[in-house]
Amino acid sequence: MSQDVTADTFFKAFENIESFECNDTGSFSAWLYRIAYNTFIDHIKTKNVETLSEGSLANVVDLDVVDLFEKKEQTSQIIAYLDTLGSEKKDIFLLRIWDQMSYQEISDILGKTPESCRQEFSRTLKKVIEKFNDRY
Secondary structure, three states, X not given: OHHHHHHHHHHHHXXXXXXXXXXXXXXXXXXXXXXXXXXXXXXXHHOOHHHHHHHHHHHXXXXXXXXXXXXXXXXXXXXXXXXXXXXXXXXXXXXXXXXXXXXXXXXXXXXXXXXXXHHHHHHHHHHHHHHHOOOO
8 A cells, every 4th residue: 555655646746746836834845745645645535444554553563463463452542532533633643653743844734833733732642641541
């Protein structure tokens, strides 16, 4: 799947390169990441999210089977909880935690201010900690 998303991203970028405007508020990498992000979301909508999560986790985490199952279960529960908070909060959380993006990068992708992204992340993190602190 990652190869499909990558290929689609660069194809879309190539098709729309004339729409990129180099200015002080946006960079080429943020523009390209926005295309990749939207392409990834499109792929998720067409795939089973659980299958995607399991496959992604198995590729990233090198643990024994028991640990892998526990991590997958924890990840699934956290993602399900993030779904209840809304897509924007979930997107900010995942971009910050898993993609290790700065608030400026996230703001460029989502069209929000870096401060609002920081606040949303902070509030969402607090909710996740409150919800799962006693479980893990």
